[in-house]
Amino acid sequence: MIKEIIDKKRLGEDLSKEELSEIFNGYLNGKVKDYQMSSLLMAICLEGMNYDEIVNLTDIFLKSGEQLHYEDEFGTMCDKHSTGGIGDKTTLVIVPIVASLGIPVIKMSGKGLGYTGGTIDKLESIPGYRTDLTDKEIEEGIKKVGAVMTGQTKDIAPMDKMIYALRDATATVSSIPLIAVSIMSKKLALGASKILLDVKYGSGALVGTKEEAEGLAILMKKIGESYGREVRYILSDMNVPLGRNIGNSLEVVEALNVLSGKEEGKFKDLCIELASNMISMVKKINVEDAKKLAEDAITSGKALNKFYEIVKNQGGDITKLSVSANRYEYKSYREGTIENIDALGIGKLSLSLGAGRESKEDKIDYTVGIVLNKLVGDKVNVGDTLMTLYIHNNNFKIDSNIFEIQ
Numbered sequence: 434m435i436k437e438i439i440d441k442k443r444l445g446e447d448l449s450k451e452e453l454s455e456i457f458n459g460y461l462n463g464k465v466k467d468y469q470m471s472s473l474l475m476a477i478c479l480e481g482m483n484y485d486e487i488v489n490l491t492d493i494f495l496k497s498g499e500q501l502h503y504e505d506e507f508g509t510m511c512d513k514h515s516t517g518g519i520g521d522k523t524t525l526v527i528v529p530i531v532a533s534l535g536i537p538v539i540k541m542s543g544k545g546l547g548y549t550g551g552t553i554d555k556l557e558s559i560p561g562y563r564t565d566l567t568d569k570e571i572e573e574g575i576k577k578v579g580a581v582m583t584g585q586t587k588d589i590a591p592m593d594k595m596i597y598a599l600r601d602a603t604a605t606v607s608s609i610p611l612i613a614v615s616i617m618s619k620k621l622a623l624g625a626s627k628i629l630l631d632v633k634y635g636s637g638a639l640v641g642t643k644e645e646a647e648g649l650a651i652l653m654k655k656i657g658e659s660y661g662r663e664v665r666y667i668l669s670d671m672n673v674p675l676g677r678n679i680g681n682s683l684e685v686v687e688a689l690n691v692l693s694g695k696e697e698g699k700f701k702d703l704c705i706e707l708a709s710n711m712i713s714m715v716k717k718i719n720v721e722d723a724k725k726l727a728e729d730a731i732t733s734g735k736a737l738n739k740f741y742e743i744v745k746n747q748g749g750d751i752t753k754l755s756v757s758a759n760r761y762e763y764k765s766y767r768e769g770t771i772e773n774i775d776a777l778g779i780g781k782l783s784l785s786l787g788a789g790r791e792s793k794e795d796k797i798d799y800t801v802g803i804v805l806n807k808l809v810g811d812k813v814n815v816g817d818t819l820m821t822l823y824i825h826n827n828n829f830k831i832d833s834n835i836f837e838i839q
C-alpha cells in the first residue's frame with residue numbers, strides 16, 4: 434500500500450526495490466497522486482536513503498525511458514555533466530577541444546530553468562543553430578564534423594522529468610540522494626562508457642560546501658561504476674561566477690575568446706582540466722599528457738575551427754551573434770581590492786535582465802547579460818566600472834553587496 438510505503442520512509446526505514454518501484458512507477462502511470470509523491474519526497478529529503486535504495490531508484494528512473502547505444506557505432510565516448518552554475522559555459526569550449534583531437538562527442542543538454550539559461554539556450558543564441566537534431570542528423574554530424582551539441586532526442590529518464598518538476602515545487606531539490614539519482618539515471622541512459630562529473634559548490638551551486646559536493650561526487654561515481662562505467666569527478670568553486678560573461682550570447686562570446694586563445698584565467702583553466710580528463714579517459718593516457726594535447730588544440734586554432742564546423746553543421750551563423758547595444762556601467766564607490774563577487778547575486782541580477790527563465794514558459798532574451806570588468810583579486814578605484822550590464826529595459830535592481838571590496 435502506498436500509504437504504508439510513505440510511512441516507512443517517514444520512520445526512517447529502508448525501502449525495498451519492489452516498494453520503490455510500486456510508488457515511483459505508480460506515479461509515472463498516474464496511479465500515485467502528486468500529494469502522495471510530495472510526501473514521500475519530503476520524507477526522503479529528511480530521512481535520506483541508503484546506498485542500495487539509491488542504486489535501485491537510479492535503475493527505476495533509468496528504465497523509465499530509452500537507453501542510447503551510440504558507442505556501438507562510434508567507439509568509446511566520454512560524456513560530461515556539470516551540476517550547473519552561474520556563467521558555466523564549459524561545454525562550448527570542451528566539446529570542440531576534445532572533438533578536434535579525433536574523439537567523437539555527442540553532447541546532449543537540457544534547457545535551463547534557472548538564473549542564466551542552460552547550454553541549449555546559449556547555443557540557440559547563435560542565429561539558425563538547431564538543437565533538435567534527429568538520430569540520423571546526430572549520426573551524420575559525427576561522421577561529418579566529429580561532434581554534435583544538441584538537445585535530448587529521446588525520452589531519457591522521463592520519470593526524472595516528472596519528479597524534478599515536483600521536487601522544484603516542494604522544496605525537495607536539495608536532497609543529495611535525489612540529486613544523485615536524477616543526474617546518474619540520465620547520464621547512464623545516454624550510454625557513454627566514460628563519464629566526467631563537474632560538481633560545483635558554493636553560493637551559486639546546488640550544494641553549499643566542498644564536503645557536500647565531494648559526498649555527492651563519490652556517490653555518483655559509485656553508481657556509475659556499478660554499471661561498469663568509468664567515472665571521474667572534479668569539484669569546482671561556484672561562490673564566484675565562472676569567467677567574465679553571464680548571459681547567453683555573451684557566454685558564447687567568452688567561449689570564443691577562450692578558444693581563440695584571447696582569454697586566460699580560472700574559466701579557461703577549468704575547461705582545460707575537464708577536457709584533459711575526458712581525453713585521458715578515452716585515449717587511456719595520463720592527465721598531464723592529455724593537458725598538453727588540450728592546450729595545443731587551442732594554440733593551433735584546431736579547437737576554434739572545430740567550434741565553427743559544429744556550429745555550421747547545425748545551421749548556425751556565428752557572424753549574426755548579437756548582444757544588446759543598450760548598456761549600463763556599474764561603478765565602484767570604494768577603493769580597494771575585490772575580495773568576492775557573489776555568484777547568487779549575479780545570477781539573480783542576470784535573471785532580472787531576462788537572461789534566464791523562472792518557469793518553463795518564460796522566453797529568454799539571448800542578447801542581455803553581464804560582463805564582469807573586474808574579477809576577484811583586482812584592485813579598484815572609486816569610479817572604476819565593476820560590471821557592464823547589457824539590457825533591454827530598466828527593470829533591474831543591483832544589490833550593492835554583490836562586490837565585496839576591502
Ligand code: URA
Pocket residue numbers: 516606611612613615616639
Ligand atoms: N541536475 C539534475 O539533473 N538533477 C538534479 O536533481 C539536480 C541537478
